[in-house]
Amino acid sequence: MLHRILPLLLLGVTVVSAVEAPTAPDHEFSFVVLGDSQFHLPNKFNQVIDEIVHLFPAFVIQVGDMISGKVETEEVFRAQWERFKGQIAPLEKGDIPFMPVPGNHDVYDSEGKLGGEGVTPSGSP
DSSP states (O other), X not given: XXXXXXXXXXXXXXXXXXXXXXXXXXXXXXXXXXXXXXXSOHHHHHHHHHHHHHHOOSOEEEOSOOSXXXXXXXXXXXXXXXXXHHHHHHHHHTTOOEEEOOOHHHHBOTTSOBOOOOOOOTTOO
16 A cells, blocks of 8 residues: 555655745835734734745835824833834844834824824934
């Protein structure tokens, strides 16, 4: 029985090992657009960032609401930004440019006044 199955197994191994992942043509690229990452599920956002790193896109655009913002104190506001900066750190380590576009949660306090420092695009001061 084994002598009948072994050739089929070897054939299967040969076929599987001969298949390679497709490569994108030189003139194509990919990018990622993220939005509303700020609120309830930071672990899911961390997972998304980890998956993006494996995709190695040309760049990542964040279209606002990176933090929950609209808080009472500057300390809480800054703590939210520090958490977010830590969450996107794998992009920088992977040399993936990050370009944020601030949303209302990112720049307003609980009274609707502008404030805070936020995040700058990769490579910016």
